[in-house]
Amino acid sequence: MVPEVTDQAPPAGARTVRERLTGLARWESALVVLLIAVVIFGGSLSSLFFSSYNLFTLCTNIGDLAIMALPMTLIILTGEIDLSVASILAISAETMGALISHGWSIGPIFVVVIAIGIVCGLINGLLVTRVGLPSLAVTIGTLTLFRGLANVILGPNTVSSFPAPFNTLGVNGFLGIAWLSWSVAIFLVLAVITAIVLRMTPFGRSLYAIGLSEEAAFHAGIRVKRIKLGLYVISGVVCALVGMLYAFELSSAGENIGIGFELQVVTIVLLGGVSIFGGRGTIIGVTLAAFVYAGLRSALLLGTSLNENDYQVVSGALLILSVLVPNAAALARRANDLFKLRARRQAGALSADTGG
Amino acid sequence: MAASDRSVEMSHPESDQKSGVTPVLAARNVSKSYGGVAALSDVTLELLAGEAHALIGENGAGKSTLVKLLGGVLLPDSGLLEVAGEPVVMAGPADARDRGIAVIYQEPTLFPDLTVAENVFIGRQPLRSGRRIDFRAMNRAVNEIFDRLGVRLDPDRIARGLSIAEQQLVEIAKSLSLEAKVVIMDEPTASLSSVEVERLFRVVQTLRSHGTAVLFISHRLEEAFELCQRVTVLRDGTFVMSRELAGLTADDLIRAMVGRDVLARQHSGGAHGQTVLKVDHLTREGVFLDVSFEVAAGEVVALAGLVGAGRTEVARAVFGIDRYDAGTVTVAGRELRRGSPSAAMAAGIALVPEDRRQQGLVMDMSVADNISLASLPNLRRRGLLFAGVERAFARDWATRLQVKYGRMGNPVSSLSGGNQQKVVLAKWLSRRPSVLIVDEPTRGIDIGTKSEVHKLLAELAAQGVAVLVISSELPEVLTLADRILVMREGRLVATLTQAEASEERIIAAGTGQSLDSGDAEVSAK
Structure with a gap:
């Protein structure tokens, strides 16, 4: 009798690896297909979709989120999370606003903003690594804390006069390319760097090890706590700088700037195929996810009667789907096993009859 | 068929001599493949009421797969399972449990925040009015079971912090409360101390006397001989033999498992180089106290003692996994920074940790x-x-x-x-370390690989590596070590040279017993 192949808990490796590799490849190819579908969908809904004005808007909408998604990816890879990213963005943007209204020039503000990023990152990172609190709780706390501080710093004012050339970042394209925003250009550069770091440096590779087994990583000499602390600081600095960039693009720094961004950033990262449990994911996936996310949003807002609030439904559904779909294979397998079990039960009863 | 021509002779008093007895659980000609690779082919195993049956074979021989089939975790590709002579298809672990088959894994997974009694009765706690758990009735029932087993464990105790041996007892109690007719133990002794092993064996005898069949899986052949009446040997997923243990020797079993003889390592006994690792007055409050020793280049030093004596903890502190409160660790004359594995690695230390799955590997x-x-x-x-x-x-x-x-x-x-x-x-x-610390390097691995590892450690020492071995297996300690340090309750209590070391002496030092008989034997030799 030819042994039948079942999918249950295979100890022999060839199959798992192939499954895993193709699983990964499939996720990213699915994103490519999805992106193409979104582009076609957008183009078919409205002729304006491909207009350089719309593409530029799309870019400005996604660039900042996408940049923040890069450090978020690294943090989620280690099995942690940082939900305070949008509040760090706010604290930086509103501090900048306050300082500009006091007549500061951009140079010193830049230094202050970086310092803010470092301090915010240290607060998150030290609470998570040294005190040992769960990052979800810590960063929900600092989400509120930093947001509150931001509003204390600026008060109810809105600052909207920024010095040239920064005041035109939200209107002019990158290096004269009309449809390409500065934020997306910066994102693409950072994404390439992050991808190289992740794949080709011991630091990047250790993130996967930490996410899959923190204890084994520690036993292999990886300085788990220091690395996590470093990631929170990197995230803080990046988000603080994005705060400046975003305020420039918006030509406005005021209350509620970037509110809710953290969940959009997490959505993009998870949609990109990064495992919420850590240890799996690629920058390519996250990059594709960012454009799928932005494209879908643009298409729906432009071509249908949906508004910004309605899109939250789509965004939420995407988040759930990106966590659900990778597990769908396991669910399907379970159903398949159940089916086989029934078949075997009948066969077993049969052979018992004939054999007895 | 190899399976059918066995003469079944049982130790159970009421049994027939010939194969007229219906086994309580049997696997007949079962096969199982994973992705085209046969893990088990045409294997037959019969378990009789009241027997302890050893299942042995190297890693990869198919023992775990067979256990999974018997426990309802996997379905066989072909072949039949029989419970009390009736062919059955196990619909899953719960179905197997309902049919009276309990599987106890090497490291049980209890609910750490529930009490011992709740763990025993998980999912079917006795209730009183208002659907509240009747703790008193539950604890009484659990106490009765423990009395039957002759062990003492507080039913009210929270499971967190129970030793692995105690967790196994909880699992055994659970199987008894379910009135299991078959108890399958998958390498239960791998992480137990010798005292705990003895207690487990007494429990198994109790189970047998109540007519329960016990399938016992272990890499330690002497345990199989001590505990079991019959043995089934697997090799590379195939059935080798199944027969009574009486009359067989350990060498017979090893040959059956490996298909060849296994040679022990010869001691080099050569001169050692300079001291590489120096541990000086190392203390961690409440864990180990004032531990000092040295390991020279080319030397193999063993840390022996009971599980929990602080051996692993010393190794972890030396490598920087845990901090220590006092003392120093010096490698090649340079003092190590505390609590930093990366510093220890930079100094040339490598640690092969105790827990391969959690700590050794991702x-x-x-x-x-x-x-x-x-x-x-x-x-x-x-x-x-x-x-x-x-x-x-x-x-x-x-x-x-x-x-x-x-x-x-x-x-x-x-x-x-x-x-x-x-x-x-x-x-x-x-990493080409100058100091290699290995913690239970051969736990849970098969005999063939074991001797390869032993040979490897000896070769490394010959190349000038300072090797520190922690092992609970005394034959291993005696085979490998040039010098044996014995720990008891966090202290270093004895240092034995290879010449003066014997199992008796190590056990005596490790348990704090007098050395009379051991001394006599040693001096007699």
Whole structure:
């Protein structure tokens, strides 16, 4: 009798690896297909979709989120999370606003903003690594804390006069390319760097090890706590700088700037195929996810009667789907096993009859 | 068929001499493949009421697969399972349990925040009015079971912090409360101390006297001889033999398992080099106290003692996993920074930890990634890592250690225990350490691989590596070590040279008993 192949808990490796590799490849190819579908969908809904004005808007909408998604990816890879990213963005943007209204020039503000990023990152990172609190709780706390501080710093004012050339970042394209925003250009550069770091440096590779087994990583000499602390600081600095960039693009720094961004950033990262449990994911996936996310949003807002609030439904559904779909294979397998079990039960009863 | 011509002779009093007895549980000609690779082919096993039956074989021989089939975790591709002579199809672990089959794994998974009694009765706690759990009735029932087993354990105690031995007792109590007719124990003694093993054996005798069949899986043959009446041997997924243990010797079993003889290592006994590792007055409050020893280049030193004597903890402190309160660790004359594995690694120490699955390996990462994980900074070319360089490095070391793997990219979890341990060794040896600490290097791995590991450690010592071995297996300690340090309750209590060491002496020092009989024997030799 030819042994039948079942999918249950295979100890022999060839199959798992192939499954895993193709699983990964499939996720990213699915994103490519999805992106193409979104582009076609957008183009078919409205002729304006491909207009350089719309593409530029799309870019400005996604660039900042996408940049923040890069450090978020690294943090989620280690099995942690940082939900305070949008509040760090706010604290930086509103501090900048306050300082500009006091007549500061951009140079010193830049230094202050970086310092803010470092301090915010240290607060998150030290609470998570040294005190040992769960990052979800810590960063929900600092989400509120930093947001509150931001509003204390600026008060109810809105600052909207920024010095040239920064005041035109939200209107002019990158290096004269009309449809390409500065934020997306910066994102693409950072994404390439992050991808190289992740794949080709011991630091990047250790993130996967930490996410899959923190204890084994520690036993292999990886300085788990220091690395996590470093990631929170990197995230803080990046988000603080994005705060400046975003305020420039918006030509406005005021209350509620970037509110809710953290969940959009997490959505993009998870949609990109990064495992919420850590240890799996690629920058390519996250990059594709960012454009799928932005494209879908643009298409729906432009071509249908949906508004910004309605899109939250789509965004939420995407988040759930990106966590659900990778597990769908396991669910399907379970159903398949159940089916086989029934078949075997009948066969077993049969052979018992004939054999007895 | 090899399966059918066995003469079944049982120790159980009421049984017939011939095969007229219906086994309580039987697997008949079962086969199981994974992705085209046969893990088990045409294997037959019969368990009789009241017997303890040993299932032995090297890692990868198919023992675990057979256990999974019997426990309802997997379905056989072909062949039949019979419970009390009736062919059955197990619909899952719960179905197997309902049919009176209990499986106790090497490291049970209890609910840590529930009490012992709640763990025993999990999911079917006795209720009183208002659907509240009747704790009093539950504790009484659990106490009765423990009395029957002759063990003492507080039913009200929270499961967190129970030793593995105690957790197993909870699992056994659970199987008794379910009136299991078959108890399958998958390497239950692997992490037990000798005292705990004895208690477990008494419990198994009690189970047998109540007519329960026990399937006992162990790598320690002497345990099989001590506990079991019959034995089934598997090799490479096939059935080798199934017969009474009486009349067989350990060598017979080893030959049956491996298909060849296994040779022990000869001691070099040569001169050692300079002291490489120096541990001086190392103390960690409440864990170990004032531990001092040295290991020279080319020397193999063993840390012996009971589980919990503080051996592992000393090793962890030396490597920087845990902090210590006082004392120093010096490598080649330079004092180590406390609590930093990376500093210990930079100084040339490597630690092959006790828990392969949690600490030694990232189970979901590939064989190659695990081998290179501790060497990544050294593998950079122009500051970056290249897949080709890493693969070549990993393949080289996998070959040197004779790791049997499908592909370098396969997850390390797909390898057998022995090969996983070789991957851990490859990971550390590839750093070319000057001090190698191995904690239970052969736990849960098969006899063939075991002797390979022993040979490897001896070779490393011959190459001038200072080797510190922690092992609970005294034959292993005696085979390997040039010098044996015995720990008891966190203190170093004895140092024995290879010449004066014997199992009796090590046990005596480790348990604090008098040395009379042991001394007499040693001096008589």
